[in-house]
Amino acid sequence: MNLLLRLFLVLAGLVVGASALVVFVLLLALWGARAGWARLTGRPVTPFLARMRPFGFDEMLRRSQASRTPRADSVVQRRPGRADVTDVEARPPSA
Template identity: 50%
Template sequence: MNTLLGFVLRVLLLLAGLVFAASLAIAFVLLVALWIVRSAWARLTGQRAAPFVMRVDPRGGFNSVMKRAPLAGRGTRAPGAADDVTDVEVKPPS
């Protein structure tokens, strides 16, 4: 019974994966079709076909985090810093 349940579970997971892959493929095909229609319309009307572009500034994310960050390292201590930390002495090899 255990092997039958495992087999059925594997088949269901395989089918779910295939449905997910098919949905991604359909979405990709629809986007490509939309791109082709847009490009063809631009050629017919004599306009330039501007590409789909999402501009990302890598510094933007860093700057937004740094604006919200506490002033760590400027004389303040991080929250939860321990006062009773001592150095560990190295034992000589025996």
């Protein structure tokens, strides 16, 4: 029983490792095709970079917790000539 469990774990590890290798090779091929196309069209070949600021998540969290009411100086002033509407009567919803 112990031997079967070890064999299963080794096979599972090999499958995970092989799938990670396939993903890596596909990404490498995709980047190579992108670089080849850039060279073919005369554009500069740029490296693949995944940039991430370390405090980006904190900034988004602060933005989501900010008040959603507009500030007084950001309110659009009413244009003259729009004060002629004084009352609106509600109608029943149409079927």
